[in-house]
Amino acid sequence: MRRLALSVFAACGFVALVACGGTGLGGSTTANVVEFTGSSGQSNQFFVSPTSATPLEINAVATDGGALLSTGQSFTWAARFINPKTDPASIASYLTGSPSANQPTASKPCPSEPTTTPAIPILLQTPGATSITQYPGYAALGTAQTSPTVFIGAVPGIAAATSYCLLVIANDISSGARGSVTVFVGNSP
Numbered sequence: 001m002r003r004l005a006l007s008v009f010a011a012c013g014f015v016a017l018v019a020c021g022g023t024g025l026g027g028s029t030t031a032n033v034v035e036f037t038g039s040s041g042q043s044n045q046f047f048v049s050p051t052s053a054t055p056l057e058i059n060a061v062a063t064d065g066g067a068l069l070s071t072g073q074s075f076t077w078a079a080r081f082i083n084p085k086t087d088p089a090s091i092a093s094y095l096t097g098s099p100s101a102n103q104p105t106a107s108k109p110c111p112s113e114p115t116t117t118p119a120i121p122i123l124l125q126t127p128g129a130t131s132i133t134q135y136p137g138y139a140a141l142g143t144a145q146t147s148p149t150v151f152i153g154a155v156p157g158i159a160a161a162t163s164y165c166l167l168v169i170a171n172d173i174s175s176g177a178r179g180s181v182t183v184f185v186g187n188s189p
Helices: 002-021
Strands: 033-038 046-048 056-063 075-081 093-098 103-109 122-125 138-140 149-152 164-172 178-185
Touching: 033 164, 033 178, 046 056, 056 164, 056 178, 075 122, 093 178, 149 164
Parallel strands: 046 178
Antiparallel strands: 033 056, 056 149, 075 164, 093 103, 122 138, 122 149, 164 178
């Protein structure tokens, strides 16, 4: 009887572990966080000069809050202007410091939204593409296209002297995890 009770107890423990952990080993198999990195290794700290000839690279990965769950993930993307008067402070601010060293030194509020807000091009690197005059070799991401990496540049039609912030949003198509990051566009953060 003692052996039977111990076996039932062990079986119930294993079933509970599998039910709670998702993998039976304590790890989750569902992405619930989207994390962002740039070409310099910075994370969640993005700045692009309005006069730069090269747009900013942004990479997204879906994780369970710590571990990368799979490679080859694809995301749908969107971007919009941030309005510091209506957006919460957690969105309407950006980090300053050394993005390449991934060492932010302060958080600053985003400047006012531009008076004109044209469409924001989200770009894919496409050799030979000419659809974006400001960025040769890049083409606009189509609404149905997915990619783990996109490029964001200054928005055409806004004066180079105008500073603004963009909210870039990525949705993992397999898990539904969604994340966003603020990009400061200006001559100095």
